[in-house]
Amino acid sequence: MRLLVTGGLGFIGSNFVRYSIKKNHRVVNLDMLTYAGNPENLGDIECSPAYRLIRGDIADTRLIEKTIGPDIDAVVNFAAESHVDRSISDPAPFIKTNVLGTQTLLKAVLKANLLNKSRQGSPIRFIQVSTDEVYGSLGTEGCFTEESPLSPNNPYSASKAAADLLALSYHRTYGLPVIITRCSNNYGPYQYPEKLIPLAITNALRDIPIPIYGDGLYTRDWVHVQDHCRAIEMVAASGAGDGEVFNIGGGNERTNIEIATGILRILNKPLTLLRFVEDRSGHDRRYAVNYGKILDRLGWRPEMPFSAGLEETVGWYVKNARWWEGLKNRERQYQALN
Numbered sequence: 011m012r013l014l015v016t017g018g019l020g021f022i023g024s025n026f027v028r029y030s031i032k033k034n035h036r037v038v039n040l041d042m043l044t045y046a047g048n049p050e051n052l053g054d055i056e057c058s059p060a061y062r063l064i065r066g067d068i069a070d071t072r073l074i075e076k077t078i079g080p081d082i083d084a085v086v087n088f089a090a091e092s093h094v095d096r097s098i099s100d101p102a103p104f105i106k107t108n109v110l111g112t113q114t115l116l117k118a119v120l121k122a123n124l125l126n127k128s129r130q131g132s133p134i135r136f137i138q139v140s141t142d143e144v145y146g147s148l149g150t151e152g153c154f155t156e157e158s159p160l161s162p163n164n165p166y167s168a169s170k171a172a173a174d175l176l177a178l179s180y181h182r183t184y185g186l187p188v189i190i191t192r193c194s195n196n197y198g199p200y201q202y203p204e205k206l207i208p209l210a211i212t213n214a215l216r217d218i219p220i221p222i223y224g225d226g227l228y229t230r231d232w233v234h235v236q237d238h239c240r241a242i243e244m245v246a247a248s249g250a251g252d253g254e255v256f257n258i259g260g261g262n263e264r265t266n267i268e269i270a271t272g273i274l275r276i277l278n279k280p281l282t283l284l285r286f287v288e289d290r291s292g293h294d295r296r297y298a299v300n301y302g303k304i305l306d307r308l309g310w311r312p313e314m315p316f317s318a319g320l321e322e323t324v325g326w327y328v329k330n331a332r333w334w335e336g337l338k339n340r341e342r343q344y345q346a347l348n
């Protein structure tokens with residue numbers, strides 16, 4: 011496939027670009043290089059003839075319309091502002107990138123498809139990489155299915171839900187081939203050290219306290235980033251585009267406190283590094299995802315066992331201190347857990 015990947019210098023996007031090149035796809039990566047976008051994340055493939063980087067904003071209509079043309083089979087939209095705490099401090103960039111940026115991409119794909127049609131070309135498909143956070147919070151029982159109502163509780167998840175609805179409306183109104191994936195929390199290499207797992211690892215490595223929100227019993231369903239990338243590639247390669255939603259989950263529910271203590275155990279650091287801090291407002295208590303649909307339809311299931319994935323991730327941060335030390339020094343205000 012010939013893919014336009016947006017946000018491919020961030021955590022999941024860079025893992026996806028690397029995975030796609032290994033699967034012999036050609037990738038154009040369009041990224042604005044915000045604080046979360048890092049060219050080093052793809053330093054190993056930047057010279058590959060199958061890869062090209064464009065620096066730019068997904069909300070820039072002229073650039074996007076110039077970039078999306080008949081030489082692309084699918085657009086995979088990872089580009090986003092992605093950190094809940096930042097969205098609580100300042101929602102505006104979340105609306106600009108996550109909502110207006112997605113709309114700009116949808117409009118450009120629609121325009122390119124009308125041109126393709128007049129030349130008997132195949133339509134470009136649009137894959138919107140979304141999140142289980144659009145469903146809001148669960149009680150102690152049950153899982154989100156694709157039919158669960160959207161009930162976002164913070165500006166980040168609200169902006170992602172808005173983008174999902176816009177993408178679905180482009181399918182229903184204009185027949186645009188759209189697919190939405192909603193994945194639970196990812197972990198793995200190249201995750202910016204403001205998010206729970208890399209924050210806990212890098213704080214522990216520096217022997218500084220690991221902040222834990224509230225009672226520490228907030229629960230997330232963890233998926234290794236490689237499993238997520240494999241799912242998205244399967245969705246993109248399936249050729250589907252009929253306005254469907256696929257949930258992606260890991261079957262690995264863990265509380266924040268379990269995650270942080272597990273990391274301290276792997277690093278042989280004392281539990282006294284845990285520091286309970288004031289809770290985040292609007293904090294969702296629990297997320298859990300039913301991934302039965304993507305299993306039935308595409309045969310996808312998570313493969314990475316959580317304990318092995320966490321050990322491997324801790325090992326990656328230990329080996330790649332140079333990658334995270336500079337990032338961590340420049341971002342002192344975002345030291346809380348997600």
Ligand SMILES: NC(=O)c1ccc[n+]([C@@H]2O[C@H](COP(=O)([O-])OP(=O)(O)OC[C@H]3O[C@@H](n4cnc5c(N)ncnc54)[C@H](O)[C@@H]3O)[C@@H](O)[C@H]2O)c1
Nearest residue numbers: 017019020021022042043044046047067068089090092196
């Ligand atoms: N991290 C998770 O656990 C998780 C889980 C489910 C879904 N998602 C979704 O996956 C996607 C990627 O998440 P991530 O954790 O890799 O995010 P990230 O913050 O690590 O990376 C985001 C990337 O998007 C780029 N970007 C931001 N604004 C842009 C713009 N206007 N134009 C072009 N590029 C822009 C950044 O430079 C960065 O490279 C997001 O859409 C997020 O909502 C993330």
